[in-house]
Amino acid sequence: MAAPDLDAARAGAPVTDPDDRPARILVVDDEPSVAEIFQEFLTDQGHEITVAASGEEAQRLIPALRPDIVLTDINLPGISGLEVMRFAKRSDPETAVIVVTGHASAATAIDALRQGAYDYITKPFDLDEIHQIVERGLANRRLKAINRRLVEELRQKNEILQYHEQQLRERVANATAQLRRLYDVGMEVSANLELAPRLGMICEKSAELCGASAAIVFLMQPEQDDCYAAAVHGVELPALDEGQVHWLRRDSVITAAVTERRTVLRNVPDAAEPESMPGFHGLSWRALLAAPMVADGQVIGVIAVFDSARSFTDDDESFLELFASQTAIAVRNSQLFEHTKSLDRLKSEFVAVVSHEIRTPLTSIKGAVELLSDGRYFDNTGQQGKLLAIANANTERLLVLINDILDFSKLESSSLSLNLERQPLEPVIEQVANGMRTLIEEHRVQLEFQYGERIPDVAMDAGRITQVLTNLLSNAIKFSPAGGSIQIQTELVAGEIQVSIRDHGEGIAPHNLAKLFRKFSQIDSTSTRRAGGAGLGLVICKGIVEQHGGRIWVESVPGEGSAFFFTLPVAELPAVNLVGRS
16 A cells, blocks of 8 residues: 555645635626626625626636636526536536526526526525525535545545554564564474574574574673674584684674674675675675674673675564574573583582492491301300491491492483393292392282283393382382282283382372482481482382383372382394493
8 A cells, every 4th residue: 555645634724714715706697787786796795706798708717717606697698597507517516506587487496406506596686685695605615615625634544544554454464473483483492402403493593584694693601701603504614623613703793782782784785895704704795684692681692694695674683683582591591401411410420439439448348247247257246246237237228329329320321231131021020029028028018910911022121120120119018018918910001011019008199299200309208207218219210111111100099009100112122232222
């Protein structure tokens, strides 16, 4: 839609008399005495009077005179008054035509009214009546002119409203499309929390959104208060030695986006040569757009897009600013994630080293305590034997705890080794149950085995699955009431072997179920809890099962007991040694 003449519409002439000039009246009458009366009387009223003695003369005068009122006799020689009226109406439909007739031709006057005459006067006439009719005719014409002007103003203002409405619709549609694109791109960017892939996606999408041929994402290096090229798209950077980066030079126009925290828009005139990027040989551009990425009130980087063929617009600038604001949060989250991973890795390495160093002297202490407890070499009193037994049990607990910590550290670093072999599962379950016979008898519980028919072999590391079964079964024994029973069941479900260990103890409250597979988490964390441990057993079980390609979960009803389930894939391949499978 073309823009309407806003100035003319805003000016809008006042809604009053179209002008202040005297009214123009054309008197058409072949009787000089009558015409003279009209002329003298109406002139005294302040009007401009023109007289025509015939219809032919009137038709010659009307186009140039453009009268407001035509006062014409109906019975004219030659061209009649009705023909004069029709001619005047064709020239200006708003001209008020007053016909003059005698009593004998009143019917003709009425017919003239039907054809468009404003009013009629009969001879002999009253001058006051003429004055009133003429004034009404002029007022009627003025009202029509005012109405016409009002209609014209309304039309112009409607055009303005339609124009603004169309502009608003286009802006809303454009903003909606931009927000939809930003949302879609934001979903793609958020798909990967790793910093490097996320930066690569941001770089690629920023060029795509702005229609640019190249893009670079610079990140702030806090230690040096400088920016380096963290990701590029559409441009190749020169190779550097390991540990070196491409810094954003301080004389670059992009630096203003960092120091002044503002968007930089630069277009090279067509007549000028393309510009180059300092420090980035081979990158020349005619259009540059750089927007700062601000998070927590600080500039954490800059998105810069380049093009060698076209210029960037204000819309491109606004769009990149929105995208930079959106991605700044994603980049900061990735940086925090990377930092957390680094700290977690250092923590795991520290725990593994410390645990390994503690295990060596603890093994020596355990061996010494066992030797002192051996009656073949040392003659201990009853009290000494009890103390040595307590020391031996606690060193055993410490070794189990340290082994759990080491296994957990290996799981976190994906370095837990698995030796997968194709073998049946039931013998492993029987071996675990036999190895825990003393604990079973001590708690006076009954084991019930329910093996499904035609259970195929599984691909597993028997030692690691033994570790899982031992942990789950020992927990079921500890939390079962004396004289209770525990069901161990295997069955083929949806192409996997499902193992369940069900007890009939106190059960677990629903709000505590989520804590079970959380590291260093204990449901009962009081000093008087029934079962000890560091809260890593189930976490390690989960890691081992998942590295086998299975899954583990729990179902529990308070007061009725708990059931732990885990699955293992059916063996399809020969034995394979896997280290750090995830």
